[in-house]
Amino acid sequence: MPKRIMSVANWAGVVIFLTAAIVFAVQERWGLAVTMLLGVVFSIGLIWRINRGKAGALTRIISLEPADERDRNILANSLVVMAYFDIFISLLGSLIIVMFFPSNETLEIIAQLIMLLLGLKLLAFLIAVWIYNRLM
Amino acid sequence: MQSRVRELRLELGVSQDKLGQAVGVSRQTINSLEAGRYDPSLRLAVSLARYFNTSVEELFDVDA
Numbered sequence: 610m611p612k613r614i615m616s617v618a619n620w621a622g623v624v625i626f627l628t629a630a631i632v633f634a635v636q637e638r639w640g641l642a643v644t645m646l647l648g649v650v651f652s653i654g655l656i657w658r659i660n661r662g663k664a665g666a667l668t669r670i671i672s673l674e675p676a677d678e679r680d681r682n683i684l685a686n687s688l689v690v691m692a693y694f695d696i697f698i699s700l701l702g703s704l705i706i707v708m709f710f711p712s713n714e715t716l717e718i719i720a721q722l723i724m725l726l727l728g729l730k731l732l733a734f735l736i737a738v739w740i741y742n743r744l745m
Numbered sequence: 746m747q748s749r750v751r752e753l754r755l756e757l758g759v760s761q762d763k764l765g766q767a768v769g770v771s772r773q774t775i776n777s778l779e780a781g782r783y784d785p786s787l788r789l790a791v792s793l794a795r796y797f798n799t800s801v802e803e804l805f806d807v808d809a
Binding site for chain 2: 665666676677678679680682
């Protein structure tokens, strides 16, 4: 199998966790800063294990470090299932809040936030379809 | 999809791990291919056919 160091997704994750750790440290929120650092250490440790060939397919896939085409297919199919579930649960959650808690302002804000995030995800979906439609 | 991968691999006395390394996939992928649970990409099918010095049609039975 080709030698890899770390996937783009995990690079992004490590950068986000490290940035968050620094921000929390500056704010003197030590518990959160240490938690973020532990997340980074855990991720890098897991990826180091994967790169040494000591991890199974399940570990590689859930760590977003697919090693070959079967891993990539499983990862893509699983993400599709997660996306369907996300759309379903976001719509259902928002509708339940709007229908059954019409006078609760906090829940209404949460529902609006969920719908906004869903809108952004659908926008990402449309962009992805447009790009793949041109590439394939 | 049925294949002759297991049969040809055993004839050559090669492990799943070695075959996987030779064609650039994991041992689990070879195992799934042999069990008929995974349909390979065209690239992998050609790589395997070349490794066993045969054709894709001889290696994989698409009608099964």
